[in-house]
Amino acid sequence: MSIRVLVADDHAAVRAGIVLILGGAGDIEVVGEAADGEEAVALALETRPDVVLMDVRMPRLDGISATRQLAGVADVLILTTFDVDEYVFGALRAGAAGFLLKNTDADALVEAVRVVARGDGLISPGVTRRLIAAFAEQVPRRETPDVEALTPREREVLACIGRGLSNAEIARELDMAEATTKTHVSRVLNKLGLKSRVQAAIYYSDSSSGGGEL
Template sequence: MSERIRVGLVDDQALFRAGVRMLIESQADLEFAGEASNGLEAVQLASSARPDVLLMDIRMPELDGVAATARIVELGLGSTPRVLVLTTFDVDESAARAIQAGASGFVLKDADPEFLLAAIRTVHAGNAVIAASATRRLLEQFTAQEPRRAPVELQALTARERQIFDLAARALSNSEIAEHEYLSEATVKTHISRVLAKLSLRDRVQLVAFAYENGLVE
């Protein structure tokens, strides 16, 4: 059996934490790595427990989920946990800011348990997750802002990498890109990794945000 995914949980509601913990502990491939009730404790949890994935509430006392995510990324841990934001709202400015701060996506608190479990595994695998009902409005949050990066950074990409970038920016999956470009999924994954590294992006959700911020997709 492969090594289990260690999951940490940050939320100020004890009953919600208990329910999620039971869900995680019911899965053979997941391990509960600890919990916190506010943003300050979240930073401590990330540093001490080193979870692979950290479920992070947005609105909490002491320090909110956006600021906590930013601090965790700034810590520069050897293996920074992938943050999956939990929110009650479909999408708002906080969700967009959390992704900009380094979160790998977000899910709604009322999502089906199976969706949350799938999201944990997806984020751990290096992909991003955004609640489907909120995708368009989340991207509108990015297009309404001033560009943060100059498109000149794209000059670092090879012609093939730029093709892969354009398809990934349209939210195509690796298998869809592979079919479109007549490549293997492994080759696509390699290209995506190189694109992210050259553009200093954490994951695919930041790649999509980068593309929208710079007017590269509509």
């Protein structure tokens, strides 16, 4: 079954290049192209893609605002030229499942789409370290429910997410089916009021550094 992708970027040449790259992957189907955030939201609601590749700086509605509107509709992978903390933090707060820079090579871009489609999170290696450190400082723990809301198994899953494990890796480590893992991940996010597993990883980092016990 193909991964359905919507590409949103205000530069036609950039969109064409991305579509060409994704079209070369046998398991990815581009179901739409959008030139701005409003069009991206409308097309996503119409076509129901698995993943939206979203630029940040677009007319009418920026990519971060569009990502916020697409929560629960599709997983959003931000693809931008700008390695700016404001954009990274804003995208993840809005619920983006991943953040990549446009200098990412073609193979890595295709694999990133696959990773996000599987329900895993992904951050460009160049921003990961400072992202976790800075974001943990900026988001007080009181903004989300306490980890006590989680069952023991859900805490184990949260710890695995915090270590950067994929669903398949969590399933192997905790000796359970991958479908069961996905269910636990969803419950963790819902109970903690988080929008993505990336936010969950940051929450775990914040909880651990703050001396809390998971």
